[in-house]
Amino acid sequence: MKKKVTLKQMARELDVSISTVSKALRNSKEISEDTRDKVQAFAKLYNYRPNNIALSLKNRKTKTIGIIIPEIVHHFFSKVIRGIELVANKRGYNVIVGLSNESFDKEVINMEMLANGSIDGFILSISKETLQQQDYHHFNETISQGMPIVMFDRVVNEINCDKVIVDDILGSKKAVNKLIETGCKNIAIITTKDYVSVGRLRTQGYLEALEEHKRIPESRLILKVDDKLVSEDHLEVLETEIELLFEQNKDLDGIFAVNELYAIIAMKVARKHNKRIPEDIQVIGFTDGVLSKHATPSLTTVSQHGQKIGEKTAVLLIDKLENEDEEERYQTVIIETELIERESTK
Amino acid sequence: MKKKVTLKQMARELDVSISTVSKALRNSKEISEDTRDKVQAFAKLYNYRPNNIALSLKNRKTKTIGIIIPEIVHHFFSKVIRGIELVANKRGYNVIVGLSNESFDKEVINMEMLANGSIDGFILSISKETLQQQDYHHFNETISQGMPIVMFDRVVNEINCDKVIVDDILGSKKAVNKLIETGCKNIAIITTKDYVSVGRLRTQGYLEALEEHKRIPESRLILKVDDKLVSEDHLEVLETEIELLFEQNKDLDGIFAVNELYAIIAMKVARKHNKRIPEDIQVIGFTDGVLSKHATPSLTTVSQHGQKIGEKTAVLLIDKLENEDEEERYQTVIIETELIERESTK
Numbered sequence: 001m002k003k004k005v006t007l008k009q010m011a012r013e014l015d016v017s018i019s020t021v022s023k024a025l026r027n028s029k030e031i032s033e034d035t036r037d038k039v040q041a042f043a044k045l046y047n048y049r050p051n052n053i054a055l056s057l058k059n060r061k062t063k064t065i066g067i068i069i070p071e072i073v074h075h076f077f078s079k080v081i082r083g084i085e086l087v088a089n090k091r092g093y094n095v096i097v098g099l100s101n102e103s104f105d106k107e108v109i110n111m112e113m114l115a116n117g118s119i120d121g122f123i124l125s126i127s128k129e130t131l132q133q134q135d136y137h138h139f140n141e142t143i144s145q146g147m148p149i150v151m152f153d154r155v156v157n158e159i160n161c162d163k164v165i166v167d168d169i170l171g172s173k174k175a176v177n178k179l180i181e182t183g184c185k186n187i188a189i190i191t192t193k194d195y196v197s198v199g200r201l202r203t204q205g206y207l208e209a210l211e212e213h214k215r216i217p218e219s220r221l222i223l224k225v226d227d228k229l230v231s232e233d234h235l236e237v238l239e240t241e242i243e244l245l246f247e248q249n250k251d252l253d254g255i256f257a258v259n260e261l262y263a264i265i266a267m268k269v270a271r272k273h274n275k276r277i278p279e280d281i282q283v284i285g286f287t288d289g290v291l292s293k294h295a296t297p298s299l300t301t302v303s304q305h306g307q308k309i310g311e312k313t314a315v316l317l318i319d320k321l322e323n324e325d326e327e328e329r330y331q332t333v334i335i336e337t338e339l340i341e342r343e344s345t346k
Numbered sequence: 347m348k349k350k351v352t353l354k355q356m357a358r359e360l361d362v363s364i365s366t367v368s369k370a371l372r373n374s375k376e377i378s379e380d381t382r383d384k385v386q387a388f389a390k391l392y393n394y395r396p397n398n399i400a401l402s403l404k405n406r407k408t409k410t411i412g413i414i415i416p417e418i419v420h421h422f423f424s425k426v427i428r429g430i431e432l433v434a435n436k437r438g439y440n441v442i443v444g445l446s447n448e449s450f451d452k453e454v455i456n457m458e459m460l461a462n463g464s465i466d467g468f469i470l471s472i473s474k475e476t477l478q479q480q481d482y483h484h485f486n487e488t489i490s491q492g493m494p495i496v497m498f499d500r501v502v503n504e505i506n507c508d509k510v511i512v513d514d515i516l517g518s519k520k521a522v523n524k525l526i527e528t529g530c531k532n533i534a535i536i537t538t539k540d541y542v543s544v545g546r547l548r549t550q551g552y553l554e555a556l557e558e559h560k561r562i563p564e565s566r567l568i569l570k571v572d573d574k575l576v577s578e579d580h581l582e583v584l585e586t587e588i589e590l591l592f593e594q595n596k597d598l599d600g601i602f603a604v605n606e607l608y609a610i611i612a613m614k615v616a617r618k619h620n621k622r623i624p625e626d627i628q629v630i631g632f633t634d635g636v637l638s639k640h641a642t643p644s645l646t647t648v649s650q651h652g653q654k655i656g657e658k659t660a661v662l663l664i665d666k667l668e669n670e671d672e673e674e675r676y677q678t679v680i681i682e683t684e685l686i687e688r689e690s691t692k
């Protein structure tokens with residue numbers, strides 16, 4: 001018997017992208033007729049079963065929620081999953097987790113796989129590559145076939161679904177305000193490139209806080225790290241860039257980092273430069289993970305309440321699953337952030 | 347149409363445990379005939395589809411590996427998953443992750459769900475509750491129905507399958523030898539209760555290292571923490587117990603902790619007691635996670651090479667899946683640990 005062919009194998013055989021195969025199978029007009037015919041013929045030949053969500057939805061309830069997250073080595077995502085599980089278990093649902101590893105292709109593959117009868121709905125956070133490519137067809141197709149999606153943290157306006165986000169702008173403003181109020185004159189931000197939506201919003205919060213205090217933002221104090229060059233095992237690039245920030249700004253007395261790891265490395269560099277924390281320089285991070293809590297000095301940080309986010313996404317999804325007749329209305333829930341003050345600030 | 351009933355719902359309705367339902371459905375002689383009849387009748391009435399692994403195996407290859415881990419907020423497990431993914435992706439497989447949350451029931455439920463046609467085989471690490479209850483029927487049934495399992499880290503002899511483990515005993519000996527060789531006279535171990543197999547083995551390594559150096563182990567220096575009382579958000583119990591260890595042993599000059607968190611908290615307590623690290627007291631942990639790397643001082647630790655473990659489990663599982671005719675032979679692969687020396691030791 002022929003083995004079942006996967007999206008990935010079809011893409012390789014036909015020398016096109018996974019996105020193209022996925023779109024062609026759905027007869028999307030974005031793909032040339034020629035390519036569509038080719039892909040569809042190939043799929044038929046190899047007995048590829050496309051994603052019959054609508055069919056499977058009618059036939060059974062799996063009582064299972066599919067979660068797709070970009071990264072597993074990430075305290076925030078773990079907390080969100082814990083929150084989802086808490087609500088899911090209470091209401092009789094199970095969860096399974098797929099990982100996109102920040103890759104567009106893996107996100108598409110995982111959704112195809114899970115949507116094929118294993119789950120009732122998705123809770124997900126978009127991969128960085130998908131955000132960069134701005135190709136959201138797999139989300140829209142899934143929703144239009146009747147399978148609900150709830151997105152959290154990394155979301156985009158273009159997709160009609162329930163969303164749970166943190167007030168990234170307000171959270172950043174809380175952090176920068178704290179630095180200003182405790183006397184910092186030259187506050188740097190260590191952030192990501194702008195295509196990462198949460199990085200962009202946190203940068204915006206930093207700029208707004210400065211402006212509200214009649215301070216002029218200076219480009220020398222804004223470090224945008226290319227997150228693709230930074231992994232937990234390769235922190236040298238990050239450290240070198242932060243070194244440079246310190247060397248070029250001898251007057252630096254405050255740092256706001258848009259995540260925990262950036263903040264921890266910034267504290268390390270500060271120590272190397274013999275700057276005392278918080279006396280000479282204050283540091284605030286974003287995301288309240290184990291590193292913030294156990295660092296020396298412990299890190300003041302903006303907590304996103306990951307567990308609360310997870311709980312809310314699960315409530316939204318399960319409500320939607322259990323009230324199928326309701327008209328389509330989507331909401332965006334904002335979970336408030338909180339500044340947790342520890343030893344790295346005055 | 348009737349909704350599909352779950353194992354959990356059946357257990358609740360019939361007021362028996364999930365394990366009983368699961369065994370009764372398989373007609374296990376461990377369960378009384380009366381209960382078996384009741385469960386089977388209920389399952390039939392509510393259209394419960396038991397786990398037709400053998401059937402689904404014949405019909406299709408999902409090219410998907412199911413991973414079941416006890417905890418997601420755990421750097422070691424994240425590393426293992428990364429290793430599994432690396433090999434799986436190279437060989438054309440996808441992975442999905444289920445979480446047991448250290449619960450026996452959730453482990454059984456997750457395996458039932460995934461084995462129902464979603465995956466080709468399992469890679470898993472046993473939950474603490476399962477180890478404590480010593481009820482392994484769900485593993486044995488799955489294997490006997492023809493679905494391969496590879497276990498890692500937390501394994502038991504009673505189950506016939508491929509296993510990947512670390513040399514916990516040898517790893518601990520490396521740590522304790524280092525402490526002895528650098529002059530420690532009174533070395534404490536902070537470990538778990540014995541039912542957690544890795545904790546038990548690491549304690550054994552500690553005892554053996556002492557004996558090989560003609561030292562007599564002293565119970566006052568052995569702290570066995572009840573891991574069920576310790577969670578990342580409730581570290582007070584752990585801290586109090588370690589405080590007590592310090593107060594009752596003023597001569598303490600070396601600590602070997604069987605995981606990273608215990609070691610980090612021990613360093614915190616040492617600081618409170620004005621003991622300098624490593625001058626007055628040396629500390630070594632087990633598991634090389636982010637906390638060890640970024641702690642101040644950074645932590646000397648026994649690295650388990652989680653990624654390597656993951657890679658090996660994936661190789662074993664995929665080899666088994668792709669060579670079905672081979673006779674049943676199981677192997678246990680031991681991945682060597684390594685002592686990573688940092689600032690917390692001399």
